[in-house]
């Protein structure tokens with residue numbers, strides 16, 4: 001198959017390209033003039049690259065339309081994932097508007113490709129009563145990011161019928177090349193580990209790529225939403241596992257909202273003034289205070305997909321990568 005990937009220079013996209021090539025697929029990728037392609041490594045030489053922007057204000061080039069016309073599937077892993085001072089406007093312009101334009105371009109082709117969209121569990125919102133979140137739960141996102149991811153899903157599904165749309169809702173994804181994992185591991189190395197029973201249900205990036213591929217090819221995936229994680233995982237388990245794998249003793253530190261809220265307000269203000277993305281803001285604190293158990297029964301039953309990576313094995317691999325890359 002020929003598969004077109006957006007977000008190929010990102011954390012998930014770079015792993016996805018590697019996986020697609022390993023499975024013998026031909027890959028075309030949308031890259032911006034400014035994209036840092038270092039995560040793609042040797043894969044870059046083996047793919048067709050198309051210069052362009054998801055921003056709907058930029059005109060879609062003939063090259064982009066021609067490349068979309070030649071592919072069987074588009075995996076849309078590109079989008080705005082971090083907050084900047086342009087926050088709300090940019091999140092919606094790229095995640096909703098960029099998806100709307102991409103879906104429309106695909107729908108207008110003689111032979112429209114299937115469109116697989118990377119969504120987020122943030123679009124659903126947390127589980128307040130402890131039940132594992134399913135695809136049929138009503139959506140009540142807590143953050144602006146979550147709202148933009150919900151709008152992204154709707155923008156894609158508006159074209160369902162003219163093309164096949166699949167949405168994969170993901171939790172926090174981790175693995176080699178993940179900057180958030182490195183930050184967390186560094187905190188544990190400084191002898192502080194997160195604690196608590198609240199569920200985070202991360203997805204390893206390899207399980208994520210498996211699920212995206214299943215959604216790209218499985219006949220029953222068309223028109224569906226799937227929740228994907230690597231299985232149940234409590235925050236306290238993450239902290240303990242990292243401390244053991246890193247070989248450090250770490251003090252469990254519960255981080256109550258009362259501490260995080262003022263810190264996040266300062267971080268948000270600094271981000272606003274500097275224009276740089278912030279890793280902690282009020283939205284993030286709201287999300288961090290909740291539990292996010294996720295049911296992956298639908299993806300297992302309908303697609304035959306199964307997560308393969310335990311947190312122990314996934315974290316060990318990510319630590320090995322971070323050490324080899326000089327990040328830990």
Ligand SMILES: NC(=O)c1ccc[n+]([C@@H]2O[C@H](COP(=O)([O-])OP(=O)(O)OC[C@H]3O[C@@H](n4cnc5c(N)ncnc54)[C@H](OP(=O)(O)O)[C@@H]3O)[C@@H](O)[C@H]2O)c1
Pocket residue numbers: 006007008009010011012013030031032034035036052053054055076077078079080081082094118119120121170171172173174
């Ligand atoms: N990582 C997670 O924990 C997580 C969790 C849930 C869902 N997701 C979803 O999974 C997808 C991939 O996430 P990620 O972690 O790989 O994100 P990432 O590392 O931040 O990568 C984002 C990608 O999107 C591209 N992009 C951003 N704005 C663009 C634009 N205007 N035009 C063209 N390309 C643009 C970036 O290209 P440049 O190199 O040019 O900036 C980059 O390749 C996203 O949809 C995200 O919302 C991720």
